[in-house]
Amino acid sequence: MAPPRHRDRGFSRRIQYGLFFGYIAAAMGTVAGIALLLIARFDPVAYEGIRGLALDVTAPVSVATRPIVRGSGSVASDIGDYFNAAHKNRALREELAEARRKVIQARVLAFENARLKRTLKLVGEQVRPIVAARIVGSSLSGSRRFATLAAGSADGIVSGQPVRVADGLVGRIAEVGLHASRIILLTDGGSAVPLRVVRTGEAVLGEGHGDGALEIHATTAGGPGFRRGDLLVTSGVGGVYPADMPVAVVMSASGELAAARPLADPAKLDFAIVLPEQPSPPPLAPPEGRKR
Secondary structure, three states, X not given: OOOOOOOOHHHHHHHHHHHHHHHHHHHHHHHHHHHHHHHHHHOHHHHHHHHHHHHHHHHHHHXXXXXXXXXXXXXXXXXXXXXXXXXXXXXXXXXXXXXXXXXXXXXXXXXXXXXXXXXXXXXXXXXXXXXXXXXXXXXXXXXXXXXXXXXXHHHOXXXXXXXXXXXXXXXXXXXXXXXXXXXXXXXXXXXXEEEEEOOOOOEEEEEEOOOOOEEEEEOOOOXXXXXXXXXXXXXOXXXXXXXXXXXXXXXXXXXXXXXXXXXXXXXXXXXXXXXXXXXXXXXXXXXXXXXX
């Protein structure tokens, strides 16, 4: 036989008392509800007084609990705003990153357009170019300075033709293949270009130094000499390079020697234009008295 559920008589008595008072409270609530219904039905004035009394009793409780309710609502709103702000900040960061990418792309396109405009201006000059092509490689180690042009004999290129970019002279064609050519740059240790100082008109010779610079030699003793910032252009002597092409700027001078920086930076070459060699000047006519 199963043992009784409640062995402790005191514990069972507390449960019984609780149930008893619960029934009494339920009965009193029922009676109060029925009384309120009867009062509301037969004496509305008294019913309104009871409602006012109940309002007066519950008003302090409402006043005390209202800040708690509003505070809890504010906290919930603040939490929602926090997560919403985090989402908006993430979206703004993504938009800012996209805007930065577009700005960088626009700058690249602007640079490319400016470079192409300078190249087109060269194409429209009096000396008609042979071809304009991309430089696809370079060798800038040691004393040798070469670059590879993506055009060759199939495009009309021959050895010895000068090569330039918008900034100035680059060098000349040294070797030619069917679809590619090798350019010997001005800064090559074996390169020599006849030049002219714009400020004085003095004829000078520019030789590659093998380290990215040019060494400028005066061809006449006791000349006006060099100054820092002097602009050097081709003189046209020798029948290879057209005259007055920008070449370099003097960086330092010492007597009849100067160090110059090429205007066309070999490290930044992309597109280049191949020009025809300058025609050799016609032979001088013999003196009138020696005509036969």
